[in-house]
């Protein structure tokens with residue numbers, strides 16, 4: 001019984017509401033009409049693959065990758081690590097994980113970010129890696145700062161790292177954000193609050209992981225990611241009714 | 243009490259935000275020094291078999307504004323309908339591309355090879371199409387849709403056939419504007435809202 005059937009339909013109840021006036025930009029950018037449902041096909045069950053040849057040795061080290069090792073970024077040194085799993089709990093091997101984030105002062109290296117916190121000349125804010133054979137990944141980076149953003153009168157983003165994951169099929173494609181345990185801004189954030197089930201939001205909050213921290217060097221935060229799984233195929237591949 | 247299902251739930255999505263390009267397309271924001279080689283720069287290499295085409299369009303929000311910050315990914319088979327990694331697939335087709343709306347005009351262009359047809363599990367054939375995934379600030383979970391082509395036979399496509407309101411089928415069909423040139427606009431809401439997929 002192989003699980004190479006269609007993708008398990010997405011449980012939209014775990015996801016944020018597309019339309020949420022608390023996050024104003026969603027008002028004009030969320031579809032009004034229902035999505036069209038259909039079993040996945042090869043178009044969604046296949047996906048791009050990436051090899052180590054496309055990645056550089058420092059790509060998952062955001063403290064050093066912007067200067068190619070010449071000078072370290074400023075900030076609290078952290079390791080972000082975890083596993084990419086599917087809905088059956090199995091590691092997803094050799095899949096691309098990409099992250100981007102603000103610097104320690106809460107400023108992005110992006111021409112549209114005009115926040116008055118300064119750029120760190122030694123920090124680019126992007127990293128990427130491939131999971132290993134068990135689905136493990138890790139990044140060395142600095143803890144990003146919180147930052148204000150134009151939404152309601154005085155909205156601030158909690159400290160967060162943006163994460164993009166591929167899995168093995170285009171229908172598994174996912175972008176999410178990792179928050180940090182204990183950040184008092186999480187319950188105040190309208191973007192975090194687009195997820196209506198607090199238990200689901202808690203799944204985006206990485207716990208401090210002292211066992212994997214390195215003395216006199218960095219703190220660790222653990223963040224596991226679950227991608228959609230596939231249906232088991234025992235009764236697939238047959239015309240309807242057979 | 244019943245037995246445990248032992249299934250996990252998918253991780254909740256969050257918006258890609260306004261700065262998604264620094265992570266996924268650093269060169270677009272002038273941060274090209276971050277990586278030696280960006281992924282998804284082109285879905286084809288020189289020498290790909292089949293017809294090379296260009297698809298141009300914009301992503302419009304509910305006010306009719308062409309969004310400047312949309313990031314799109316595409317996935318498709320080669321001209322024979324084979325995906326990369328499948329037996330006999332064209333080695334010059336990676337099938338995957340990342341592209342962005344232009345920061346000035348809001349227009350995107352995808353240059354690729356026209357895809358072939360792909361069968362469903364039950365044997366029904368799908369008309370040629372390219373899968374798209376769209377993310378941006380204000381989109382809380384990435385939007386899936388498809389590009390079909392005006393000059394192909396779309397009459398028996400199983401997905402298009404499921405669209406009850408027939409005028410909405412047109413939102414998934416790229417219009418031919420010249421030899422190998424197509425226009426495909428995406429409307430997130432309002433008049434002519436694109437059909438998005440829950441697949």
Ligand SMILES: [Fe+3]
Nearest residue numbers: 157160162259
């Ligand atoms: Fe952010």
